[in-house]
Amino acid sequence: xSLGRWSLWWFPAGMRLNELAVCKGRxxxxxxxxxxxxxxxxxxxxxxxxxxxLLLDGHRKSMQPMAGRLGVDxxxxxxxxxxxxxxxxxxxxxxxxxxVAVVRPQVWVVDDTGFPKDGTSSPGVARQYSGTLGKxxxxxxxxxxxxxxxxxxxxxxxxxxxxxxxxxxxxxxxRCRIPDQEHHRxxxxxxxxMLDELATSGLWPAVLVADTGYxxxxxxxxxxxxxxxxxxxxxxxxxxxxAQTAEPYEPPYGGLGPRPLPRYRTRPVSLREHVLAAxxxxxxxxxxxxxxxxxxxxxxxxxxxxxxGRRPKPASDGVIGLRWLIAQWPEGQxxxxxxxxxxxxxxxxxxxxxxLAKLRWRIEHDYRELKTTLGLDHFEGRSWGRDTLPxxxxxxxxxxxxxxAMTEFSSTGWIALFSNRQxxxxxxxxxxxxxxxxxxxxxxLKPVTDYPDFQRLAYAHKVIGAIPASPGHRAHWDDxxxxxxxxxxxxxxxxTEGAGVLPLTADGATAEDADLMLAPGExxxxx
Numbered sequence: 001x002s003l004g005r006w007s008l009w010w011f012p013a014g015m016r017l018n019e020l021a022v023c024k025g026r027x028x029x030x031x032x033x034x035x036x037x038x039x040x041x042x043x044x045x046x047x048x049x050x051x052x053x054l055l056l057d058g059h060r061k062s063m064q065p066m067a068g069r070l071g072v073d074x075x076x077x078x079x080x081x082x083x084x085x086x087x088x089x090x091x092x093x094x095x096x097x098x099x100v101a102v103v104r105p106q107v108w109v110v111d112d113t114g115f116p117k118d119g120t121s122s123p124g125v126a127r128q129y130s131g132t133l134g135k136x137x138x139x140x141x142x143x144x145x146x147x148x149x150x151x152x153x154x155x156x157x158x159x160x161x162x163x164x165x166x167x168x169x170x171x172x173x174x175r176c177r178i179p180d181q182e183h184h185r186x187x188x189x190x191x192x193x194m195l196d197e198l199a200t201s202g203l204w205p206a207v208l209v210a211d212t213g214y215x216x217x218x219x220x221x222x223x224x225x226x227x228x229x230x231x232x233x234x235x236x237x238x239x240x241x242x243a244q245t246a247e248p249y250e251p252p253y254g255g256l257g258p259r260p261l262p263r264y265r266t267r268p269v270s271l272r273e274h275v276l277a278a279x280x281x282x283x284x285x286x287x288x289x290x291x292x293x294x295x296x297x298x299x300x301x302x303x304x305x306x307x308x309g310r311r312p313k314p315a316s317d318g319v320i321g322l323r324w325l326i327a328q329w330p331e332g333q334x335x336x337x338x339x340x341x342x343x344x345x346x347x348x349x350x351x352x353x354x355x356l357a358k359l360r361w362r363i364e365h366d367y368r369e370l371k372t373t374l375g376l377d378h379f380e381g382r383s384w385g386r387d388t389l390p391x392x393x394x395x396x397x398x399x400x401x402x403x404x405a406m407t408e409f410s411s412t413g414w415i416a417l418f419s420n421r422q423x424x425x426x427x428x429x430x431x432x433x434x435x436x437x438x439x440x441x442x443x444x445l446k447p448v449t450d451y452p453d454f455q456r457l458a459y460a461h462k463v464i465g466a467i468p469a470s471p472g473h474r475a476h477w478d479d480x481x482x483x484x485x486x487x488x489x490x491x492x493x494x495x496t497e498g499a500g501v502l503p504l505t506a507d508g509a510t511a512e513d514a515d516l517m518l519a520p521g522e523x524x525x526x527x
């Protein structure tokens with residue numbers, strides 16, 4: 001639903017207030033399940049409060065601005081995220097399970113991203129190379145695993161990369177509460193550790209994809225194969241391999257010492273040389289998905305090769321297994337521009353092979369939204385283990401909005417009711433006058449009659465604008481629940497056609513049933 005210029009000015013970095021209001025029930029259910037392992041009731045309440053703060057609009061998602069929008073003391077949020085005694089592991093396990101259920105991933109994606117920092121107090125901060133900065137800078141590096149489909153993606157797990165310099169920094173480690181057993185490990189090892197942890201929760205990827213930073217690492221590839229995981233990894237053209245027809249031979253035994261191991265007579269050549277030798281005539285055009293403007297198509301060469309390098313892993317008979325080599329070779333280019341390797345089955349259709357390998361793009365979308373919408377760059381926690389919890393909580397947005405409809409509010413004043421869902425009516429066909437709803441997957445408007453489960457239209461409040469509330473406005477109920485009075489901060493007003501102006505509280509609920517609206521400085525009546 002569009003709110004005109006307000007959607008650009010007031011809602012640049014979070015859910016619209018009316019969206020949060022409609023999803024209030026699902027949000028409460030989500031927070032109740034995710035924070036259920038927390039023993040104390042006040043911790044669960046603060047967890048739900050922190051979650052609403054992440055999802056609500058606002059440019060800054062650090063503690064003080066969020067607390068201001070929620071109308072609470074920021075120390076509550078700070079204490080919950082930094083020093084409160086609760087274990088993060090059960091929470092992130094529940095988040096991962098919810099995320100997989102919502103996303104229904106076709107692949108998992110492994111990658112890392114940088115968080116520029118000014119100081120030296122945050123865990124793992126150091127002068128190191130960051131792809132985000134494109135250079136060496138003072139930053140943290142987070143390694144992450146994401147579940148992804150063609151239309152949605154969500155982080156499943158994160159780890160902060162701990163540079164080697166932190167192994168000897170006893171004072172900084174103590175201040176950040178870094179456990180003694182936590183030491184520097186390479187990024188690829190952190191990725192494998194996360195995959196192992198997710199596996200203990202009963203979660204495994206159908207296919208894992210990653211960029212060259214991971215695909216070019218033989219130890220990472222062997223780790224995936226040792227875990228019987230399928231992969232499609234981007235690599236560099238300089239990686240070497242034997243041709244599909246190459247066969248090992250066993251040197252004759254001289255009678256002394258151990259028998260010589262089978263080996264390949266031929267010298268391995270680079271993946272680039274393999275593709276150039278095959279020639280551009282081997283390239284075929286593959287369309288792997290529909291883009292926002294047109295179908296995504298390119299020309300690819302598909303070969304079967306046996307990876308060599310410094311750490312090949314042959315079978316006991318010396319044979320190196322066959323792997324897919326996929327090379328993207330655009331028209332007019334003298335050579336391929338991108339390469340992937342995969343251990344997916346030999347009979348997989350080329351379109352599926354490309355589509356799965358290309359799904360890595362979703363992680364760039366996640367990183368952008370995590371930093372601009374949920375303020376991952378703004379997080380101020382300086383305790384080990386909770387720094388990346390805000391990223392995991394991102395799945396709340398997809399979770400609480402899945403299947404939720406604007407049952408109270410609509411940009412046209414109408415909603416369409418289906419068998420198991422509802423949807424906004426976005427407009428009307430000018431010829432047939434049939435109501436139109438959005439097809440999210442294809443990004444188009446379709447007549448409601450195109451859906452066999454359509455039942456009827458229903459009236460809803462028509463939103464024509466939104467106005468931010470100035471600080472200090474509150475709604476007061478004399479008898480909120482069980483005779484207990486309650487006062488809530490008003491964060492904005494929805495202007496609706498016919499219903500007038502509706503006040504909205506920080507938890508996304510409308511407060512038109514309040515007994516009293518309090519102006520800034522006005523005290524609530526005593527009981």
